[in-house]
Amino acid sequence: MSELVVGNDDPSKRTPLVLGGHDFKSVSDIICRPVEAKAPQWWMIAFGVSVSGLCLLIAMLSKLVWSGIGVWGLNNPVMWGWDLVGFVFWVGIGHAGTLISAILFLFRQKWRTSINRFAEAMTIFAVMSAGIYIVFHVGRVWVAYYLFPIPNSMGIWPNFRSPLVWDVFAVSTYFTISLLFWFVGLIPDLATIRDRATTKTRKIWYGIFSVGWRGANRHWMNYERAYLILAALSTPLVLSVHSIVSFDFAVSQVPGWHTTIFPPYFVAGAIFSGFAMVVTLMVAARELFNMKDFMTMHHLETMNKIILATGTMVGYAYGMEFFMAWFSGNTFEQYAFINRAFGPYYWAYWTMVSCNVISPQLFWFKKIRRSIPMMFIISIFVNIGMWFERFVITVTSLHRDFLPSSWFYYSPTWVEVCQFIGSFGLFLTFFLLFLKFLPIIAISEVKGVMPAANPHQPGEEH
Amino acid sequence: MSSSTKVPRLSGFLASTLPKISFLLGGLSLALTAVLWRGNPHHTAFSYLFSFLFFLSITLGSLFFVIIQHLTRAGWSVVLRRIPETFAMNAWVMAVFFLPILFGIHELYHWTHADVVAADPILQGKAGYLNIKFFLVRAVLFLGAWVWMARYFYKKSVKQDSSGDPKLTLSMQAFSAAAILIFAITLTFGIIDWAMSLTPHWYSTMFGVYFFAGSAVAAFAIMSLVALTLRRFGYLKDIIRVEHYHDVAKFLYGLNIFWAYVSFSQYFLIWYANIPEESVWFMQHFNGSWNTVAAALAIGHFFVPFLIFMSKHTRRNLTAHCAMMVWFLVMHCLDIYWLIMPNITPNGIHISMSDISSFVGIGGIYIGFFWLRLRNASLIPVQDPRLPESLRHHT
Numbered sequence: 001m002s003e004l005v006v007g008n009d010d011p012s013k014r015t016p017l018v019l020g021g022h023d024f025k026s027v028s029d030i031i032c033r034p035v036e037a038k039a040p041q042w043w044m045i046a047f048g049v050s051v052s053g054l055c056l057l058i059a060m061l062s063k064l065v066w067s068g069i070g071v072w073g074l075n076n077p078v079m080w081g082w083d084l085v086g087f088v089f090w091v092g093i094g095h096a097g098t099l100i101s102a103i104l105f106l107f108r109q110k111w112r113t114s115i116n117r118f119a120e121a122m123t124i125f126a127v128m129s130a131g132i133y134i135v136f137h138v139g140r141v142w143v144a145y146y147l148f149p150i151p152n153s154m155g156i157w158p159n160f161r162s163p164l165v166w167d168v169f170a171v172s173t174y175f176t177i178s179l180l181f182w183f184v185g186l187i188p189d190l191a192t193i194r195d196r197a198t199t200k201t202r203k204i205w206y207g208i209f210s211v212g213w214r215g216a217n218r219h220w221m222n223y224e225r226a227y228l229i230l231a232a233l234s235t236p237l238v239l240s241v242h243s244i245v246s247f248d249f250a251v252s253q254v255p256g257w258h259t260t261i262f263p264p265y266f267v268a269g270a271i272f273s274g275f276a277m278v279v280t281l282m283v284a285a286r287e288l289f290n291m292k293d294f295m296t297m298h299h300l301e302t303m304n305k306i307i308l309a310t311g312t313m314v315g316y317a318y319g320m321e322f323f324m325a326w327f328s329g330n331t332f333e334q335y336a337f338i339n340r341a342f343g344p345y346y347w348a349y350w351t352m353v354s355c356n357v358i359s360p361q362l363f364w365f366k367k368i369r370r371s372i373p374m375m376f377i378i379s380i381f382v383n384i385g386m387w388f389e390r391f392v393i394t395v396t397s398l399h400r401d402f403l404p405s406s407w408f409y410y411s412p413t414w415v416e417v418c419q420f421i422g423s424f425g426l427f428l429t430f431f432l433l434f435l436k437f438l439p440i441i442a443i444s445e446v447k448g449v450m451p452a453a454n455p456h457q458p459g460e461e462h
Numbered sequence: 463m464s465s466s467t468k469v470p471r472l473s474g475f476l477a478s479t480l481p482k483i484s485f486l487l488g489g490l491s492l493a494l495t496a497v498l499w500r501g502n503p504h505h506t507a508f509s510y511l512f513s514f515l516f517f518l519s520i521t522l523g524s525l526f527f528v529i530i531q532h533l534t535r536a537g538w539s540v541v542l543r544r545i546p547e548t549f550a551m552n553a554w555v556m557a558v559f560f561l562p563i564l565f566g567i568h569e570l571y572h573w574t575h576a577d578v579v580a581a582d583p584i585l586q587g588k589a590g591y592l593n594i595k596f597f598l599v600r601a602v603l604f605l606g607a608w609v610w611m612a613r614y615f616y617k618k619s620v621k622q623d624s625s626g627d628p629k630l631t632l633s634m635q636a637f638s639a640a641a642i643l644i645f646a647i648t649l650t651f652g653i654i655d656w657a658m659s660l661t662p663h664w665y666s667t668m669f670g671v672y673f674f675a676g677s678a679v680a681a682f683a684i685m686s687l688v689a690l691t692l693r694r695f696g697y698l699k700d701i702i703r704v705e706h707y708h709d710v711a712k713f714l715y716g717l718n719i720f721w722a723y724v725s726f727s728q729y730f731l732i733w734y735a736n737i738p739e740e741s742v743w744f745m746q747h748f749n750g751s752w753n754t755v756a757a758a759l760a761i762g763h764f765f766v767p768f769l770i771f772m773s774k775h776t777r778r779n780l781t782a783h784c785a786m787m788v789w790f791l792v793m794h795c796l797d798i799y800w801l802i803m804p805n806i807t808p809n810g811i812h813i814s815m816s817d818i819s820s821f822v823g824i825g826g827i828y829i830g831f832f833w834l835r836l837r838n839a840s841l842i843p844v845q846d847p848r849l850p851e852s853l854r855h856h857t
Binding site for chain 1 (some may be wrong): 587632665667670671712719848
């Protein structure tokens with residue numbers, strides 16, 4: 001283990017994925033420590049703040065249900081505002097987890113092992129936040145079950161030709177598969193915690209959820225097969241969920257919404273925003289839990305490269321949209337885009353472009369890719385930019401529609417703003433619980449990429 | 463692992479007889495195409511454009527393969543890389559083959575006729591982009607960029623065969639990031655110019671991605687076919703192994719789904735919104751028996767490989783693998799044919815003599831130059847620092 005060169009430039013060697021000369025025991029010790037130790041003070045404070053946010057969300061949703069959708073600032077023609085923006089924002093964030101856990105798994109990208117658990121957890125909680133939006137934006141939330149094709153005495157069925165209904169299926173499938181995938185991956189690690197448990201409660205609870213895992217050969221065989229199948233099932237979901245979200249807009253005839261590149265463009269944007277969120281959270285977590293040997297600079301740099309790549313793809317889509325709007329010769333298309341960039345919402349458009357296209361270009365420089373403060377700032381910028389992207393698409397395309405007499409400048413009410421803040425409360429509450437009660441790195445997988453796991457080629461991870 | 467693996471040079475039939483046959487066949491067919499062009503320039507120009515775009519897509523797909531392997535620091539694919547490197551080097555052949563398109567520019571593109579533009583306000587609006595001068599400038603830029611990038615990677619890679627300098631790998635990696643950007647932009651606007659502007663009123667933001675997806679499929683397929691041909695003649699038997707073919711097949715499987723995803727999205731969004739200025743393109747491409755061709759593409763390009771290649775056994779069985787590669791190429795060819803030819807035979811598919819002669823003509827010369835170049839260097843990058851990784855690759 002003498003060749004622990006961080007970020008080495010020798011192409012015949014692969015960068016080690018675990019630093020610090022750990023053995024299997026110290027890996028288990030470090031990763032299990034947050035679960036086994038008392039919650040640190042920062043955690044208690046953060047948890048308190050997040051739960052307050054969650055309460056704010058509940059209060060806002062109560063107000064919404066009590067008074068009706070009118071508490072939001074929506075009005076004809078801007079019938080979608082922060083509700084849809086929030087929904088797409090959160091669903092998008094979830095995509096990084098699925099990409100890391102499924103697609104990078106199929107691509108045999110071994111560096112994913114240190115971050116997949118973390119990102120998958122983020123996926124699940126982000127989809128929950130998104131789900132809140134979708135359920136409550138229907139207005140009469142008590143009949144939200146009509147979204148599902150349940151036989152009923154009134155003979156009312158959802159309109160199967162509407163992408164909004166496909167969304168219901170896409171997002172619920174996505175949530176189910178992501179949850180299963182995450183849980184299956186957790187089983188061996190839950191068993192590790194069970195076996196190390198020193199208290200009765202911990203032994204019982206982790207025992208229940210590790211569903212009788214004994215680490216037998218047959219267990220591992222079944223586990224690996226199940227994992228591979230779930231990865232294969234999740235892979236199309238990475239594409240399908242956000243493609244269908246993009247259909248919500250693109251099947252319409254609204255200029256600015258209707259363009260053919262939307263599906264892959266939305267997927268790229270989703271991965272972009274998700275990776276930014278993973279970087280934001282990871283920079284904090286590796287510091288607070290002292291896990292820099294597992295979430296190494298190499299991991300962060302690789303993620304920053306993916307942010308650069310997907311950010312540039314998003315930039316390509318923005319460029320194509322603009323070029324085609326001009327090239328189409330269609331005056332409505334042309335107006336929609338001129339209005340986007342120079343109309344009343346110009347500030348949103350230019351915030352989006354600066355955050356999404358310009359700021360990640362800094363990652364061309366290796367120094368910036370490997371600088372913790374810089375990547376933290378840029379990842380936050382990307383998060384902001386991707387929120388604005390959805391705002392720009394949703395609101396600026398609607399606010400000046402086909403009938404100039406109904407043109408309207410939409411602004412959110414305090415309820416919408418507080419609800420969005422509250423959705424962060426929901427997300428962070430669950431995320432902090434995850435940080436405290438579950439192993440945040442896949443212990444068994446990380447052990448598999450350590451040199452000690454491969455007696456045939458010492459020093460090589462394959 | 464030893465990096466001094468013995469790799470014989472290409473010799474015998476593949477190195478001399480095959481290129482000769484290709485050149486002869488290609489030359490004769492091109493001569494026939496020239497005769498046909500004199501008789502019916504309008505139709506022959508379209509046949510020629512179709513063949514040009516097919517072989518261009520292989521060239522660009524191969525260039526993409528080379529760039530993306532460097533960009534991702536891939537190890538598994540090193541033993542295969544010389545094949546796409548060599549295909550990408552055919553970019554200059556495509557640059558030469560572009561000249562007849564200039565010759566037939568008025569046959570192909572309505573917007574080049576001043577009287578048509580004068581009567582058409584939409585085309586007047588596009589004249590800032592769609593004018594002959596700018597079209598030429600762009601073509602020079604695009605073809606020049608492809609030749610330049612292909613040469614960059616090929617020269618460095620071949621140089622490494624003798625020097626073994628790992629710095630060459632580093633410089634190719636560094637360049638690959640810029641190269642992928644240049645590649646994306648040039649491919650998109652190249653195909654907008656040469657294929658989308660055939661119907662100059664129509665527009666689709668997905669068009670570049672659509673052509674790219676098909677190109678990537680074709681490049682993977684032809685790479686595997688060349689490797690299998692080499693194997694047939696006894697080359698690289700223990701070097702490009704079933705494990706590599708398996709991975710190629712998996713990538714192809716994914717890329718083919720991506721192609722289906724992109725082409726379906728493009729079709730579906732236009733169908734759903736049903737705006738005349740967009741649906742006009744599909745009306746044209748669904749007219750008469752072109753409708754059957756479109757359905758054949760959906761089934762043959764997507765569903766058949768989707769089902770057959772799902773099985774690990776077909777991916778690893780080299781006979782089945784080979785058959786699938788041929789199938790992919792045939793389907794890609796049909797895809798390009800469907801993209802171009804409804805402009806000239808609007809009532810349905812009608813394969814003419816000039817289609818075949820221009821395809822065999824360009825193809826013959828193209829394949830001839832490929833094998834000729836392949837013989838000039840080692841069949842694999844023998845001194846690539848990641849070669850050991852590729853040699854012991856296991857799926």
